[in-house]
Every structure is written in C-alpha cells, then in structure tokens.
Amino acid sequence: MLKVKYYFEWLVYFLIFSLVAIIQVAFVSSLPGVYSAINLPLIALLFSLLFFNRDTTLVLALIMGFWLDILSFNFFGLNIVLFLTIIFLADFSLRNWLTNRSLYSFLILSVSSVFLYNILFHLILAIWQSNSGEAGFFLFQLYFWKQMFWQMLWSAGFTLLFFNLANSLSKHFKPFFLEKK
Amino acid sequence: MAFYGKKNKNWWWAVVIGLLLLCHFIGLLNPIENLAVSAAKPLAKFFYGSGSGIKHSYEENQKQKDVVAHSGYLETEVARLTVENAKFKELEQDNLKLRAQLNFLSTNNYKNLLANVISQNTIFDIKEGDQDIVIDRGTSDGVREGLGVINENGVIIGKISEVRDHISKVCLTTNSNCKFAATIQDQNRTMGITEGDLGLTIKMNYIPQSEKININDTVITSGLGGDIPRGLVIGKVSQINNRSNEIWQDVNIGPLFDMSTLSIVAVLIP
Numbered sequence: 526m527l528k529v530k531y532y533f534e535w536l537v538y539f540l541i542f543s544l545v546a547i548i549q550v551a552f553v554s555s556l557p558g559v560y561s562a563i564n565l566p567l568i569a570l571l572f573s574l575l576f577f578n579r580d581t582t583l584v585l586a587l588i589m590g591f592w593l594d595i596l597s598f599n600f601f602g603l604n605i606v607l608f609l610t611i612i613f614l615a616d617f618s619l620r621n622w623l624t625n626r627s628l629y630s631f632l633i634l635s636v637s638s639v640f641l642y643n644i645l646f647h648l649i650l651a652i653w654q655s656n657s658g659e660a661g662f663f664l665f666q667l668y669f670w671k672q673m674f675w676q677m678l679w680s681a682g683f684t685l686l687f688f689n690l691a692n693s694l695s696k697h698f699k700p701f702f703l704e705k706k
Numbered sequence: 707m708a709f710y711g712k713k714n715k716n717w718w719w720a721v722v723i724g725l726l727l728l729c730h731f732i733g734l735l736n737p738i739e740n741l742a743v744s745a746a747k748p749l750a751k752f753f754y755g756s757g758s759g760i761k762h763s764y765e766e767n768q769k770q771k772d773v774v775a776h777s778g779y780l781e782t783e784v785a786r787l788t789v790e791n792a793k794f795k796e797l798e799q800d801n802l803k804l805r806a807q808l809n810f811l812s813t814n815n816y817k818n819l820l821a822n823v824i825s826q827n828t829i830f831d832i833k834e835g836d837q838d839i840v841i842d843r844g845t846s847d848g849v850r851e852g853l854g855v856i857n858e859n860g861v862i863i864g865k866i867s868e869v870r871d872h873i874s875k876v877c878l879t880t881n882s883n884c885k886f887a888a889t890i891q892d893q894n895r896t897m898g899i900t901e902g903d904l905g906l907t908i909k910m911n912y913i914p915q916s917e918k919i920n921i922n923d924t925v926i927t928s929g930l931g932g933d934i935p936r937g938l939v940i941g942k943v944s945q946i947n948n949r950s951n952e953i954w955q956d957v958n959i960g961p962l963f964d965m966s967t968l969s970i971v972a973v974l975i976p
Contacts, residue, residue, distance in 0.1 A: 544749075550840075551750035554826045555757030557764040557966070561826075583719060587726075595739045596746060596825065598840070598868045598875045602727045609719060 542585050545569045546592030562675035566593065567642055568683045570608060571615060571635055575626070575691070579616040586612045600653060607645055611638050628688050635680040643673045736871070743872045747842045750824035755969055758823070762966040785859045785939075785962040792924050792939045795891055818856075818972040819843060824873070826965075837878055837905050837965065839864070843973060844872040854927070854934035854974045861962045862886070862927060862938040863971060876971070879940055880905050880961055887930040888940055890957070892923050900925065900940055900959060908941055908959040915955050919946055925959050933976050 549565045556563075566589045574582045590605030597604070615634055623630035647663040663669045729735045766778075821841035843849045853866045855876045864878040865886070877884035880902040888910060890896040896917045903909045910925065923943045929936025941959040948955030 543746075547746050547749050548753055550825045551753035552757040555754050555761055555966075557761040580715065587722070591726075592742070592746070595743055596750070596840075596873070598838075598870075601730045602723070605726065606723060609723065613716070613719075 538585060539588055542569065542588045543592055546589050546596070550593065550596045559675045559679075562672050563679045563683075564639060564642070564676045566604075566608070567611065567638055568635065568680055568687075570612060571631075571638055571684075572687055572691075574612060574615055574619070575631070579612070582612050582616070583609055599650065603646070603649060607642060607649075610645065611642055614638075614641065628685070631684050631688055632681055635684045636677045639673065639676045639680045643669070643676065740871050743870075747822075747824060747872070751822045751842065754822075754824050754826075758966050758969060762964075765964075765966055781962075781964075782859070785861055788924055788942065788962060789860045789939050792891065792926050792937060795924070817975050819847060819849065819975050820970060820972050821855075821874075822970055823968050837881060838867065839876045839878065839965075839968060839971075841874050841876055841971060841973070842872065844870050844874050846871050848975055849874050849973055850933075852932045852934075853976075854938060855971050856938060856974060857963050857968060857971055859962070860938070862934070862940055863961075863963050863968065865932075865934060866973065874973075878902065878905075878965065879908050880965075886934065886940060887928045887932070888925050889928040889936075890917075890919055890923050890925050890943065892917070892919050894918070897928055897930075903958070907944065908961055909956055910959060911956040912954045913956060915948060915953065917955070919943060919955075919957055921946065933974075935974065935976075938974075 545565055549563075553563050553565060554561055570582060570586050570589060573585050577585075586608035587605060590602075590608040593604040594601045615638055618634060618637075619626075619630070623634055647669065651663055726735070730739075821843040823839050824842050825840040826837060841855070849866055849869055851866050851869055854862050855864050855866065857863050862879060864876040864881070864884060866874050867877040867884070868875040879886065879900065882902045882904070884902050886900045888898060888900045890898075890910070890913075894917055896913055896919060898910045898913055900908045900910045908925075913919070921943055925940045925943065927934050927936055927938045927940060939962060941961045943957050944960035945958035946955065947957065
C-alpha cells in the first residue's frame, strides 16, 4: 500500500512538472512583452527544493529539463545539465550560506539562480554556435540584459508570493522578518 | 561542507546525465521522445492558443477600439487583395512573356500541409527580433528544411529552419537570420534578398540606385533557390532608403501578417 502511494506521488510530480514545462514552452512564450520573460521551470524547481530533499528535486529537474530539451531546438541535454547544475548549487548555498530559510534567502537564491542560468545557458550556446554566431557575444547584447532583468523581477515576485503562501500553509520556513528573541 | 559529503551521489548524477545523453545520441531515447512530443502537442496547442489569444487581446487594447475594428478589417482585406493582385500580376506577366511558363502551376504542383503553431522561442533569444515559431509537423509528415510556410491568407510567413520527427522550427520573414530570394513587382521586377529587421519589418538591401521602386510595391518570392515557389507575397514596400552618394539603395518591407494571430499555418510541400 505504501509503495502504491509512493508511485502515485511520483506520478503526480511527473505530471505537474511536465505540465509546467509545457506551459513554459507553449503558453508563457506566447505572452506579450515582459510577460514572456517568466521562467516558470526555474521557479518551480527552486520551490521544490524547499519542500523536498535534494535528490528528489534533482529528479524533478531531470524531468523538467527533458521536456524543455525535446520541445526546444537547442541541443539535447542543455536544459537537463543546466537545471541539475543550478539545483546542485542552490542546495549547496542553502546548506552553507543561506541557512535560515527566510524570505531574504529565497529572494537571493531565486535572483542569483536566474542570473546563473542565463549566463550559463547563453555561454554554452555561444560556444556551441561559435561558427554561426551572427548576433555577437551575448554579454554585449542589450536585449539579453533586459530579458534577464525581467526574469529576475518575475522570479522575485513569484518568490514573494509563493513564500508567503507556503509560509501560511507550512512551518518549513521562517517568518517574513527575523524575530528578535 | 555538505556538498562534498555527497560526493558519491554527485558522481552518480553525472553518470545518469552521461547515460541519458548517450542514449539520446545513439537513438535509444527516440521512441520515448516521440511519444512525449506526441502527447504534449495537443496540450501545447491549447496553451499556445490561450497565450496568443491573450497577446492578441493585449495588443488590440493598446489601440483605440474603433480604429482597431476598422483597421483589423482593412488589414485582412489589404492582405487578401494584395495576394489576389499579386496572383493576377504574376499571371499577366506569365501571359506576356512565354507561353511555356503557363505550365508553372502544373509543373510546380505544391500541396499544403496544415500545421498548428505550438510555441514561440522568445525567452531564450539573445538578439531582439530573432523570433521563431514551432509547429506540430516534422519529418514524419514530410516536412524538411527550407520549405515555405504560409498563413491563411496565402502570405509567406517564413520557412522551415530546423526539423525533428514531430515538430519543426519556422524562422519568420521578420527574423534577421531568415533570408528569401525576392522580387519587387515594379517596372523592372527588381530582384534581391530579403532579411528580417528587429523582428518588426523586412529589409531588402543592395538594390542598384537605377531601379525605380515605389512605396506600396508588392514584394513576392522570386522562386530562385530552394523549395519556395514564385509569387508568394512577402509584404509591401513601406520605406525606400536611397542616398545620392551611394551605389545601392535598400527598402523596408512591411509584413502582411500579425505574429500574435498565427495559430494555424500551412507548409508548402513541392
């Protein structure tokens, strides 16, 4: 019975994270202007890191990366590798530096993850497409920075929203402000 | 530190990634990937439709309501008439030139393959305007690189730039990486190459100063090179940039489609 519950839980996780990936690829990408800069997969993975242990989150990152890789036209493995790397580093940060699990910790974590994800994503693509790069190096493209700025802003916004939502439902997290004792 | 305490597990993850990539590149993952893409397509179509609907409404709300209603009708009408006019002009040219060219339609018997737009690549673009769309047809449906893609009015919106088994990427005519052999329907039937400009308009460069081009001249595909037939409307000349001290002039071409309304397109298969 416990095993059935265990598999059922994984099925639900699989469906939820697959849905998030499809929503990102099909829905978010077709939204107008700055709304298309929402990076749902990264937000979902960072939050799952708060609810589950690292290895569970890594499996979820694998699922998410797989969907994004098969539904996009970059080389297979790019998103898988990036998501796993981000989760490894985020987990490392949560264990060693951002240990108090406050809102500030999560804000720093989400914003820095977006930054790292974008830099790594475009760096790998720039190396991979080095022969066909007509656009110039991504760091010198204003559009790249604008997109990243909006991604950071959205991630911070979602963190603020989800953190307070999760805080009201769970005791995993610290309150908004650290209380003096 | 905690990170190093899990060293063995880290290696295990590296092996998992390595195996996954290996399975993909030797084709072992193909059935799973194809199954996943096939399962995702209806959902993606639904979400894309919802998203582009929101985008369209959002863009429409930016304009005044009465103007929007009127211009929307006019845009559709202009696109339809332009296509019709281009067809007539082409037929007229054909009649005037060589009788043999009347065989064009029969010898180039193109058939359409309808496809749903399921995604746009926007979030991960490096350069502004390098927008592509993804359609739910791939090599299994007979799609291959270089085929032209038209909208419901018969206006060419782009061409297939990458193909997978069940999905394809279409680079739009407004994409700076997307080039088309084109002809301006002016007196001299000026030929050149069009390329996208910032995702908004299309440019045609290196036109000799001697060519007389007018605003609103229709630009069509020339049919030279590749699998794209002649006579498909790309857009209309919206601006002519010529300086007396330069050898060449270039023109801006206004596309006759709205990206936010693209949901069903047709791939032209020769």
